């Protein structure tokens with residue numbers, strides 16, 4: 001990636017970040033159709049490819065270092081492109097180092113626990129990237145828009161009622177701070193879709209038979225609560241964008257642009273973490289040399305002592 005473009009991407013990311021402590025109104029502050037002038041769709045695929053290669057490299061180092069973990073929280077309304085973003089942005093990374101967890105309506109067992117329990121059980125290990133396709137933020141979004149969900153959570157009376165959302169915001173912030181202190185970075189992405197683009201995407205899911213499985217009549221019903229969701233998202237973004245775990249609002253009306261933005265925010269987090277391959281100690285280095293000498297002594301008659309080194313030397317000569 002050219003240096004100038006990397007700088008422009010870093011600037012772009014800054015404009016998507018929800019400044020901690022600010023009061024957000026989604027409709028006023030973030031345009032779902034926004035696109036940065038310096039990016040053109042025809043260059044999108046190339047840029048995404050460069051970003052994916054960079055992610056793959058950093059993910060290997062993250063795994064090798066085994067000190068930090070990364071948790072990506074993806075939140076959005078239906079048809080905003082959560083699945084596609086995961087598919088494209090993570091397409092280059094080692095599947096062993098990435099775990100995707102999707103959260104649906106909670107089960108009876110999950111409702112029998114505190115509200116963060118099922119999410120805690122899916123946190124990434126050190127060295128891993130965990131992706132939450134929907135996350136504990138549903139606990140202040142769908143649960144807030146449809147409070148009957150809260151009734152199902154079997155909370156004691158004192159834990160419901162007035163102030164419950166403010167308390168949940170605080171509990172989430174505290175939990176994220178705890179995770180950050182323990183070496184786990186959060187990448188919180190809200191895919192911000194316009195109501196008209198959602199309508200278009202729903203119709204596509206209805207019109208194309210191979211997309212039918214993605215549409216349910218419940219999705220259309222949820223759409224009637226559009227304004228309630230916008231309010232719940234705005235409050236959630238205002239209350240839970242913190243210095244240790246800021247939110248990014250990704251313009252989602254153009255899928256290609258949303259993917260580049262999502263990839264760029266994740267890449268920036270990894271660049272900041274700057275994970276390093278572990279250094280071998282002097283003792284380990286001596287052990288390696290001793291093992292090398294033993295293996296070289298085993299070379300059959302006529303074979304190179306170290307076929308790999310010989311191959312490398314040959315390649316180097318040819319490429320001169």
Ligand code: AMP
Pocket residue numbers: 078103104105106134138139142143149
């Ligand atoms: P989808 O992601 O389209 O497969 O749908 C998952 C459904 O689960 C959505 O309708 C969400 O609103 C719902 N859901 C996710 N988390 C919760 C939660 N904590 N409480 C209630 N419903 C939830």
Ligand code: MG
Pocket residue numbers: 078219
């Ligand atoms: Mg759905």
